[in-house]
Amino acid sequence: MKEQIEKIMAELSELKCQTEKEVEEARVRFLGKKGEITALFDEFRSVAPDMKREFGQRLNVLKKEAQARIEALKAAAQTSSTAAQSEDVTMPGDPLDLGSRHPVSIARQEIINIFRKFGYDVAEGPEIEDDYHVFEALNFPPNHPARDMQDTFFVSAGHPNPLLLRTHTSSVQVRTMEKMTPPIRVICPGRVFRNEAISARAHCIFHQVEGLYIDENVTFADLKQAILLFAREMFGADTQIRMRPSYFPFTEPSAEVDVSCNICHGKGCNICKGTGWLEILGCGMVDPNVLEASGIDSKKYSGFAFGMGVERIAMLKWQVNDLRHYFENDLRFLREFSTCVEV
Ligand code: DAH
Numbered sequence: 001m002k003e004q005i006e007k008i009m010a011e012l013s014e015l016k017c018q019t020e021k022e023v024e025e026a027r028v029r030f031l032g033k034k035g036e037i038t039a040l041f042d043e044f045r046s047v048a049p050d051m052k053r054e055f056g057q058r059l060n061v062l063k064k065e066a067q068a069r070i071e072a073l074k075a076a077a078q079t080s081s082t083a084a085q086s087e088d089v090t091m092p093g094d095p096l097d098l099g100s101r102h103p104v105s106i107a108r109q110e111i112i113n114i115f116r117k118f119g120y121d122v123a124e125g126p127e128i129e130d131d132y133h134v135f136e137a138l139n140f141p142p143n144h145p146a147r148d149m150q151d152t153f154f155v156s157a158g159h160p161n162p163l164l165l166r167t168h169t170s171s172v173q174v175r176t177m178e179k180m181t182p183p184i185r186v187i188c189p190g191r192v193f194r195n196e197a198i199s200a201r202a203h204c205i206f207h208q209v210e211g212l213y214i215d216e217n218v219t220f221a222d223l224k225q226a227i228l229l230f231a232r233e234m235f236g237a238d239t240q241i242r243m244r245p246s247y248f249p250f251t252e253p254s255a256e257v258d259v260s261c262n263i264c265h266g267k268g269c270n271i272c273k274g275t276g277w278l279e280i281l282g283c284g285m286v287d288p289n290v291l292e293a294s295g296i297d298s299k300k301y302s303g304f305a306f307g308m309g310v311e312r313i314a315m316l317k318w319q320v321n322d323l324r325h326y327f328e329n330d331l332r333f334l335r336e337f338s339t340c341v342e343v
Contacts, residue, residue, distance in 0.1 A: 001043060005058050008036055012069050020081065023074045030066045037063055100338035104207055104326050107314035108189050111209045114233045115187045118226065120211065123186040125172035127193070130161045133171040137293045138250040153193050153204075165193035169210035170250060173286075173305060176212060177294035182301045183215040189310070200322040207310035212286070214296065214303030220253070220285055223304035227283060231259045235317065240266070242277060251284025251305055263319065271319060278316050281308035 008030065017023045030037050040059055047055050101109075112122060125133075135147055146152065146167060155163040172188035188210040196202045213226070224243065231239045240260040248254045258279050261272035268274040283306035288298035311326055318337070320326070325333050 001040065001047070001055060002058070004040060005062050008040075009062060009065065012066055015069060015073065017073045017077060018080075020074060020077045023070060023077050026073070027070045031063070031070070037066055100334065101340070102326075102334065103314050103318065103320075103337045103340070104310055106337060106340050107317065108207060108209065108310045110234065111230075111308070111310065111313065112187065112189060114230055115211065117233075118229065120185045120187045120213075123172055123176045123188045124190060125166075125169070125175045125188065127166055127191055128155055128163055129166040129171050130163055132161050133174045134164060134166050134168070137174040137290065138170055139287050139289045139293070140249045144249065151195055153195055166190075167194050168192050168307060169208040170305070170307060172210055173212045173250075174290075174294055177214070177291070177296055182296060182303075184303070185213050185215075187211045198324065200324065203311070203323050203327065205327075206323075209308055209310060211306045212303065213305075214286065214291070214301050216301060218285075218302045218304060220304070223283060223285065223306070226304070227257050227281070227306065231257075231280065234313065235259055235262045238265070246282060246284075248282055248284055250287050250290045252287045254282065254284035257281050257283060257306075259316075262316070271316075280313060280316065281306050283307070
């Protein structure tokens with residue numbers, strides 16, 4: 001009898017049932033009127049009186065164990081069957097959220113595509129640059145305020161040619177002139193870094209596209225025409241440009257370019273602050289000192305250069321009034337560009 005009790009105990013602990021029907025069959029097998037445990041209780045009557053106490057206890061423990069096990073299996077079978085019943089296989093699946101291009105990426109690619117059509121190649125350079133390529137070779141005097149800690153993130157200061165995060169992509173002009181011989185026609189898209197407080201109009205990280213064209217007899221008229229064609233492709237065929245005299249150490253003469261406001265078409269609105277014009281880029285004829293510093297004969301060759309902020313172009317094109325939207329990754333903002341197609 002002892003062995004039988006142990007055998008049934010072992011079977012109970014191994015017992016597995018998937019459905020309520022199987023649980024009921026197990027209950028009948030162990031605890032039913034003709035069940036194995038019930039049979040042991042019948043046998044118990046003929047146990048010798050001095051053994052009754054021990055076997056009585058063992059049998060009670062076995063019965064309780066069997067009842068608890070059957071209850072637990074029943075509860076498990078019930079929950080799995082209700083879960084199976086409540087599964088609605090006709091329900092549509094979870095939607096897959098497709099990402100979309102970031103507006104800065106769309107604008108950057110659009111600028112590249114336009115200049116590619118004009119025959120420009122794309123050149124890239126390092127984001128961690130040295131003072132020589134960002135400032136010195138571009139004719140910045142040694143004490144120019146842009147070298148100051150206020151504007152530039154230095155990686156290694158105190159060195160004669162310190163490493164720094166480039167503050168503009170004009171450094172790629174220098175690297176290109178060092179490597180190539182004219183004719184040179186490149187645009188240089190890339191990330192730039194400035195030690196600026198973040199606001200609606202400024203950020204410490206942003207993107208620029210630089211342009212450089214060097215050949216024999218390149219004139220300011222060529223520059224003007226290239227910028228006009230770009231502006232019309234970017235902002236619409238009726239776009240006008242105007243050039244205002246300006247100063248950059250690396251160009252002479254230098255200009256800032258405005259486009260006619262694409263919102264009010266020159267009448268004056270709050271985007272153009274009533275002027276009818278929006279500033280888009282800086283440009284000029286490459287200073288002969290800059291050509292010579294990179295080994296290009298300034299008597300034979302001349303060239304023009306320009307540089308624009310990608311975020312700024314994107315703000316003007318899509319009337320975004322705060323630069324910070326581009327960096328906050330708010331899906332409500334980003335999704336507005338999900339159907340944008342580049343030219
Ligand atoms: N590097 C200038 C800036 O970051 C932009 C610029 C102006 C680039 C005039 C040029 C240029 O190539 O000719 O503000």
